[in-house]
Amino acid sequence: FTSVEELIEAIEGHRSHEASDRLVRRAKRRLAEIDEMDAPEAVVKEGGNSGLRADRYERFAAVDALLREAIEIWPDNRRAIDTLRSTQLEFARTATAQGDLDLALVLYESAGKSDSEAAARVRKKRDRRERVRESQAKYSTLFTHSPDAGLLIRWSDGVVMEANTACLDMLGYEKEEVVGEKMTSLSIWACPMAREKFIDQLAREGQIDNFETQFVPKETSLQQPVCDDKAVDLSKVSGLIDVLISSRTVQLGGEEMLLSTVRDISARKTAEHDLEHSRRRLRDLQRLAGLGSWSFTLKSQAIHWSDEAYRLTGREVHRGAPDYNELIASVHPDDREKLQMAIERSVTQGTSYQLKFRYRDDQGKYRKLFTRGNPVFDADDNVIEIYGILQHVAAGGG
The missing domain is CATH 1.20.58 (Methane Monooxygenase Hydroxylase; Chain G, domain 1)
Structure with a gap:
């Protein structure tokens, strides 16, 4: 790529x-x-x-x-x-x-x-x-x-009636430390405001799916609550567990109970954080290398440009990427046919392409650019997209 x-x-x-x-x-x-x-x-x-x-x-x-x-x-x-x-x-x-x-x-x-x-x-x-x-x-x-952590809580007073093994293992508690205790006394919510939001939504709707928050296991001690609205990088707060909670209110033995499942997504959140960090670094490297990227989806006829592509072409970002006709119209008349032929061959024959062409910027001046790329195929080997990189051709670059 x-x-x-x-x-x-x-x-x-x-x-x-x-x-x-x-x-x-x-x-x-x-x-x-x-x-x-x-x-x-x-x-x-x-x-x-x-x-x-x-x-x-x-x-x-x-x-x-x-x-x-x-x-x-x-x-x-x-x-x-x-x-x-x-x-x-x-x-x-x-x-x-x-x-x-x-x-x-x-x-x-x-x-x-x-x-x-x-x-x-x-x-x-x-x-x-x-x-x-x-x-x-x-x-x-x-x-x-x-296999997911589970809690059964009496709705009227918040007392934990049952906690399965997966839940106890995740939080690091013994069963007798949880069952019979009130949820508020366990202090497992990293952010009390998130808990209030969770309870409010549950009271209104009677159920809640995939509520994302952080839990505090027994061995972790917080000096103060940690909430998303504060200037705190949660990824750097050691020991917190990222979780998704799904809950339902059910009637058991004539009492209203809260049946909750809790999924630990800490590994996924860490991976997402690392991936976003890598993306930022790669975008910076792309900018430093003077490379832009673009793609053309055949079905929607949509063209997508990276931020660097706008800089290389001299097009204002607020204008958005041009459509196909505007793209061709902005190419120097002497270069339009070879660009169209390169795109057509890539679509019909599934071949890669590379060529130099001149592109008119927002001031009406032509910039010398170089592009190369490849087609993308679906499961039936049909071309559904073409993509490539864009680079400025230095003066005297031929």
């Missing part, structure tokens, strides 16, 4: 798609293992269906986590989205067969099938249950075996 910034973007996109697809493949292998568990010989080996229940739920939860991570990495991964939906429906059927009806309904809702006939049958069956204790147990399996 001749454009450093586009190379970074291409690598990032390729890696994220590749990583997302790897997670989907892992999830599908786990699903195949679940199918093998249902074979008669597997049941006999494990001593009957009851011995397989907990393990099957653990495997479903692991598959769910893999697919959600794949979608988080690449939100448009249709294979991951469809597999997650089918997995949720299969898990819902398994949960129904095991008598975990509340869990089944949650899964049908997650899969967008809460109004289906299957979900209606489950809902009717659940409503016939007489004992509250049975309904309370429906969330326990998914909660305790979830």
Whole structure:
């Protein structure tokens, strides 16, 4: 790649798609293992269906986590989205067969099938249950075996009723230090204002998804609250955990509870910070080297220029990049045909290009420029974009 910034973007996109697809493949292998568990010989080996229940739920939860991570990495991964939906429906059927009806309904809702006939049958069956204790147990399996940290909090007074192993490990607490305590006494929020914002939104909507904040583990001590609105670089505050919180209010045993899952995204935030730092350095290097970058997307006919491209062409940034016709019209009449031919060959034949041409700046003067680049292909080997670098040709450069 001749454009450093586009190379970074291409690598990032390729890696994220590749990583997302790897997670989907892992999830599908786990699903195949679940199918093998249902074979008669597997049941006999494990001593009957009851011995397989907990393990099957653990495997479903692991598959769910893999697919959600794949979608988080690449939100448009249709294979991951469809597999997650089918997995949720299969898990819902398994949960129904095991008598975990509340869990089944949650899964049908997650899969967008809460109004289906299957979900209606489950809902009717659940409503016939007489004992509250049975309904309370429906969330326990998914909660305790979830690979994500989980908290069950009584809404009326903020007392923690349950914390799973993943949550305790993340925060560094023992179970007896958390369960039975009020959330406010644990002081796990780095920013109290963020906690208030979280509670306000939850009170209004009854649920919240992917609320981003920072938690303070037990071994970390803060001298003062750390909030985004203060002039503090959170990446330099040692020990904080970047998290995403998703919560729902649910009725358990006649009481309103807050069921929360917490995902540690510290590694991702660190990577994003490092990547942005690298991008800034690369943009500076590009500027120092006198290189601009540009691209032309065939479907939208959109042209994109880097900041350095505006400087090299003498075009004001506020005008935006020219469209194709304006670009050609701004090229010296003697150079237009060869530029058009280079672009056409790159599009129709998939070849790289390089040429010198003169470009009229905003003062009407022609600047000598040099460009070279390559086409971008889709999965069917069709050219969908061409891109390249732009460089000033020094006087006497031929």
